[in-house]
Amino acid sequence: MKLGPWVERAIRILDAPTQEQFALDPEAALISQLGLTVRPVETLSSSRADGGFCDGMSFLEDGVILYAPTPNSRRQNFTLAHELGHWIVEQDQGLFDWIADQADPAALLETICDQIAQRLLLPDALTQDIVGSELVRAQHVQDLYENSQASYQACAIAVARHVRGLGAVVLIDRFDGQVHHASIRPDPDDGWPEVYPWRGQVLPEAHALREFDSGSTFTRRITWRDSWGRTAEFYADAVADGRRTIAVLAGDDIWKVEPSYVIQPRDFDKRPLLHVYCCGQEHSFHGFPCPACGQGFCPVCKNCKCDRAAKTEATCNGCFLVLQRHLLVDGLCENCR
Numbered sequence: 123m124k125l126g127p128w129v130e131r132a133i134r135i136l137d138a139p140t141q142e143q144f145a146l147d148p149e150a151a152l153i154s155q156l157g158l159t160v161r162p163v164e165t166l167s168s169s170r171a172d173g174g175f176c177d178g179m180s181f182l183e184d185g186v187i188l189y190a191p192t193p194n195s196r197r198q199n200f201t202l203a204h205e206l207g208h209w210i211v212e213q214d215q216g217l218f219d220w221i222a223d224q225a226d227p228a229a230l231l232e233t234i235c236d237q238i239a240q241r242l243l244l245p246d247a248l249t250q251d252i253v254g255s256e257l258v259r260a261q262h263v264q265d266l267y268e269n270s271q272a273s274y275q276a277c278a279i280a281v282a283r284h285v286r287g288l289g290a291v292v293l294i295d296r297f298d299g300q301v302h303h304a305s306i307r308p309d310p311d312d313g314w315p316e317v318y319p320w321r322g323q324v325l326p327e328a329h330a331l332r333e334f335d336s337g338s339t340f341t342r343r344i345t346w347r348d349s350w351g352r353t354a355e356f357y358a359d360a361v362a363d364g365r366r367t368i369a370v371l372a373g374d375d376i377w378k379v380e381p382s383y384v385i386q387p388r389d390f391d392k393r394p395l396l397h398v399y400c401c402g403q404e405h406s407f408h409g410f411p412c413p414a415c416g417q418g419f420c421p422v423c424k425n426c427k428c429d430r431a432a433k434t435e436a437t438c439n440g441c442f443l444v445l446q447r448h449l450l451v452d453g454l455c456e457n458c459r
Contacts, residue, residue, distance in 0.1 A: 124310060126283070129237045132210045132217055136242075144242050148202040152187065158209070159184075160202070162191035182212050196273035203242045203276075207235030223405070223421050225314045225391030232321075233306055240279035244272040249280040257376055258284045260339070260361040260368040263291060274366070279305040281370070288312075288373030288388075290356075292319045293366055299325040299332050302366070309373065312390040317354035319346060319371065336364045341377050343385075355385050400425070 133141070144151035152158045181188075187205045192198045211218055211234065224230050244266070252266045258281055266277040274293055282291040282305035293303040304319040325332050330344050341359045357379055360369040373388060375381070396418030398405050411418050412426035419426045425433070436447045440458025449455055 125234065125237060125308070128217060128220065129234060129241060132207070132214060132234065132238050133241055135210050135213050141242060144203070144206070148199050148206075148242075152202060152206060156206075156209070157185065159186045161186070161188050163188045164191065182209055196271060197275070199243060200239055200273040200275050203239030204235050206242070207238035210238060211235065219405075219421055223409070229306070229318075229320060230314070236275070236279050236305055237283070240272075240276045243276045244270060244280050246280075249284070253281060253284045257286070258282075258289075258291075258359075258370050258372075260291075260359050260370050263368045263370075264361060264363075274368075275303045275305075278303055278368070281305075282307050285370065285372060286374075286376050288315060290319050290371045292369045292371060294325060294331060294369065296332070296336070296362060296365060296367055299327065299329070301325070309390065312388075314391050315354065315373070316389040316391065317346060317348050317352045320348070323349055331358065331360055331367055331369055334360070334362055336362050338362060341379055343375075343380060343383065344371075346371070354388055357385075400430070 136144070140151055140155040143155055149160050152160050187202065187209075189198065189201045189205065192201075208231075211221065211231065217234075221227050221231050221234065248270060249266060252269065253262050256262075262284075263274065263277045263281050266272070266280060267274055270277070272280075278291040278293055282289065285291070285307045287307075288309040289307045291305045292301055294300070295302055301319055301321055301323045304321055304323075306314075306318055306320075308314045326347070330340070330342065334340055339359075339361045342357070344356055344358045345353050346356055347353045356371040356373060357375050357377060358369050358371050359377060360367055362368070373385075375383070375385070394409075394411070396409055396411060398418045398420055400420035401422040405418075405421055409418050412428055415427040417427040419429075434446060435444050436450055436453075437444050438450060438455040438458055439453040441455065443455060445455055451459060
């Protein structure tokens with residue numbers, strides 16, 4: 123799964139002057155260039171029911187973006203850029219449909235919006251200067267933060283794009299062990315794994331990523347447990363400061379920590395690739411076919427072949443035969459009229 127081309131496509135929805143103004147003054151660009159209403163709302167600074175942190179909220183049909191104000195903080199700009207990402211996805215039906223067809227569309231949507239935000243706030247050239255041709259390290263996130271005006275989230279997203287193969291960059295609160303941000307890089311061939319880090323997940327107290335001192339680093343193999351108790355192995359390169367742990371996770375041993383160890387096979391989304399022609403176009407997507415007709419459900423109208431046939435048929439009120447609707451008049455077939 124290659125997200126880069128889709129993010130590039132999304133960014134191009136904004137013209138160059140809008141992109142430039144957004145980098146200078148995100149709120150002003152949203153209002154003057156895009157005609158959106160942007161309002162700070164103090165009450166958004168509270169926990170969601172799932173444990174995540176609510177920074178922003180969009181009512182795109184009404185053109186309204188609400189955000190939790192964080193004065194003198196880089197986080198506010200990232201929040202506005204992320205919400206702009208949601209607006210951009212709504213403008214591109216093709217991108218919206220592609221996201222809906224994937225294994226975990228909700229998580230993928232947030233990942234796409236995160237990457238849009240990062241691209242708007244942090245130039246690729248600066249990231250390339252920091253990471254260069256080296257293997258990605260957690261320290262690169264810290265270096266990028268110190269050499270830019272971007273938030274830790276934006277820096278994590280930028281660095282995650284340089285991970286080789288399946289990986290992620292994760293920001294973890296050192297006090298409660300909660301994942302405050304996770305930027306996922308799906309496997310280029312196998313796509314989205316079944317087990318991956320995500321916002322709101324909490325690491326056990328004895329987890330390796332919670333048990334090393336501020337200012338220290340480590341590179342080792344770890345086990346990641348998701349919110350449903352499923353586990354998978356990753357290799358991690360991590361650095362900690364007084365407030366957070368920054369960890370780069372990799373699906374393979376890119377740092378050659380244990381050359382002789384073979385990591386356990388990883389489970390990926392196994393839904394078959396289906397092809398349907400419906401709603402005037404051909405669709406290809408991963409999903410389970412209808413058990414009756416064996417065909418996939420159209421991602422636009424949500425109908426399979428059975429559903430489409432049923433909409434063209436009706437039962438005669440006289441003889442109860444199922445016929446095409448155009449053959450019935452006042453609910454009766456030709457023989458019953």
